[in-house]
Amino acid sequence: MWCKPSGGGRLAVRRGVIPASVFEQLLDAAPDAMLGSDAAGRIVFVNAQAERLFGYRREELIGSLIECLVPDDIRGGHRGLRKRYTGHPVHRAMGDGQPLRARRKDGTVFPAEISLSGLQTDAGLFVSAAVRDISDRLEAEAERARLRQEADRARLQDQLQRTQRIESLGQLAGGVAHDFNNLLAVISNYAAFIGENANERLPAGCDCGEAWAEVHRDTEQILRASRRGGDLTRQMLAFARKEVTRPQVVHLDTVVQSVEEMLRRLIGEHITLRVVHDGGCGPVQADPSHLEQVLMNLAVNGRDAMPSGGVLTIETGAVAVGAECEVQGPPIEPGEYVRLSVSDTGTGMPPDIIDRIFEPFFTTKPTGQGTGLGLAMVYGIITGAGGGVRIESLEGAGTTITVLLPVTDRRPTEVGTRATPTEAPRGAGETVLLVEDEPSLRLVCERMLVTSGYLVLAPADVTAAIRIAEDHPGQIHLLLTDVVMPTMLGTALAEKVTGCRPLTRVLYMSGYAAGVLSSTHGVLDPDIALIEKPFTRAELLNAVRAALTARF
Numbered sequence: 001m002w003c004k005p006s007g008g009g010r011l012a013v014r015r016g017v018i019p020a021s022v023f024e025q026l027l028d029a030a031p032d033a034m035l036g037s038d039a040a041g042r043i044v045f046v047n048a049q050a051e052r053l054f055g056y057r058r059e060e061l062i063g064s065l066i067e068c069l070v071p072d073d074i075r076g077g078h079r080g081l082r083k084r085y086t087g088h089p090v091h092r093a094m095g096d097g098q099p100l101r102a103r104r105k106d107g108t109v110f111p112a113e114i115s116l117s118g119l120q121t122d123a124g125l126f127v128s129a130a131v132r133d134i135s136d137r138l139e140a141e142a143e144r145a146r147l148r149q150e151a152d153r154a155r156l157q158d159q160l161q162r163t164q165r166i167e168s169l170g171q172l173a174g175g176v177a178h179d180f181n182n183l184l185a186v187i188s189n190y191a192a193f194i195g196e197n198a199n200e201r202l203p204a205g206c207d208c209g210e211a212w213a214e215v216h217r218d219t220e221q222i223l224r225a226s227r228r229g230g231d232l233t234r235q236m237l238a239f240a241r242k243e244v245t246r247p248q249v250v251h252l253d254t255v256v257q258s259v260e261e262m263l264r265r266l267i268g269e270h271i272t273l274r275v276v277h278d279g280g281c282g283p284v285q286a287d288p289s290h291l292e293q294v295l296m297n298l299a300v301n302g303r304d305a306m307p308s309g310g311v312l313t314i315e316t317g318a319v320a321v322g323a324e325c326e327v328q329g330p331p332i333e334p335g336e337y338v339r340l341s342v343s344d345t346g347t348g349m350p351p352d353i354i355d356r357i358f359e360p361f362f363t364t365k366p367t368g369q370g371t372g373l374g375l376a377m378v379y380g381i382i383t384g385a386g387g388g389v390r391i392e393s394l395e396g397a398g399t400t401i402t403v404l405l406p407v408t409d410r411r412p413t414e415v416g417t418r419a420t421p422t423e424a425p426r427g428a429g430e431t432v433l434l435v436e437d438e439p440s441l442r443l444v445c446e447r448m449l450v451t452s453g454y455l456v457l458a459p460a461d462v463t464a465a466i467r468i469a470e471d472h473p474g475q476i477h478l479l480l481t482d483v484v485m486p487t488m489l490g491t492a493l494a495e496k497v498t499g500c501r502p503l504t505r506v507l508y509m510s511g512y513a514a515g516v517l518s519s520t521h522g523v524l525d526p527d528i529a530l531i532e533k534p535f536t537r538a539e540l541l542n543a544v545r546a547a548l549t550a551r552f
Helices: 020-028 048-054 072-087 135-201 209-240 252-267 288-304 374-384 439-450 462-471 490-500 537-549
Strands: 010-012 017-019 033-038 043-046 100-103 109-121 124-133 248-250 271-277 284-286 310-321 335-344 388-394 398-406 431-435 455-457 478-482 505-510 530-532
Touching (some): 033 048, 048 124, 072 124, 109 135, 248 252, 248 288, 284 398, 288 310, 288 335, 288 374, 288 398, 310 398, 374 398, 431 462, 431 490, 439 537, 462 490, 505 537, 530 537
Parallel strands (some): 271 310, 431 455, 505 530
Antiparallel strands (some): 100 109, 109 124, 248 284, 310 335, 335 398, 388 398
């Protein structure tokens, strides 16, 4: 708060007068470059820091217009700004607004922060300015921004590579699923035939019970291995998001409650199960059986991480997801979600394991104790439903896996328990047109249907099937067709058959039908009847009977 001296080498201050030399010493000790100017913009004071910053001697600046320190390209505009400021002087703090630019004597320009203060004195308006070169700070900020961008780019690149690797494995899984499921269907059903024949052909009073018992044990081992192979294929397809789903609108809390008792038996008595429902969860659209598989797989992984016992916590709640939410794999859309968290107090995982935990066939368990498909299946099911998965883990402190599913505005449907078909309803002479490109599986299906009371037409290829549909003199009650065939898809065949026989029902069978029978996200059209390979005789006969009796 000082002004140009009116004489006598002293600076007039609002309250009192101090010697100019003392005031100059005070300002020379200031950390910033200090300049003073009058209402006309002439410089009346320069401290030592300003001399060093701008490269001028004090006597060169005193009496000069302040615009000599402004870059040439903005000098004209600065005059207008200075005039407006002197008309209404207000305090401007250092760092307010955007960085400005200043000019040195040698013509170089640098970014600057400037504070301004106006003071009315007996000699008129006096404006003081503190100027700070912020080049180093801006360079440091730019370097930090560059490093952040590089880190973000590296993180996104790593995420992209993981996603591409998972997608490639998914394509591989989908590619082998069709043929693999055909083979499993053949193996399992021929094993069942062996068991049935053993019972039928056992002579009365024959003392060979142990030998036939061994046959039964052998066939049961084949069937058990076939079922396990089918489970593995379904897990691969779920991971690859290639599995056809039958979604319902359900409350996640209801799904958790429906399997809670089974989970308690699954994890064992040495582990305490805690279930916490935060409430306020909206409905989600997903296949209830898939959600049950997600819960069981997460519970099993938590159990295996606590061999000496611990606490497994399942928690549900509502959460609002923003654009910054990070999940494994593809990003999810912002919005309202339902959260399912499964936490254990087990061994935890290091970062390098976390990065690979959802890859198929990757497992940290000993050989023979895990396939590495459980969490891969969780990933596939949840991302296929439009959700995401997050993992938090610390070695020695446990793991939390959080599943996020988007809330739907549709009304929930009641979740029922689907019974496993055990009875095999017989036919009443209905005619079935069977179309399957795999000869061995075609023979299996024909045998199961014929021995169950159906008349079966089993052409060798699609062309012959169309000819039969056009020329067969009797009624064809059902078309049982594979979906993926080399010359024509099952859907196209069904159109041709029903085009000439509108009353013929259609039942599809496939081990890999996603993208053919399903709409977006692998959702099966509710009007389509499908039996998934590999299937048992009872499952096939139940599906045939359901297709024949369904309403159009």
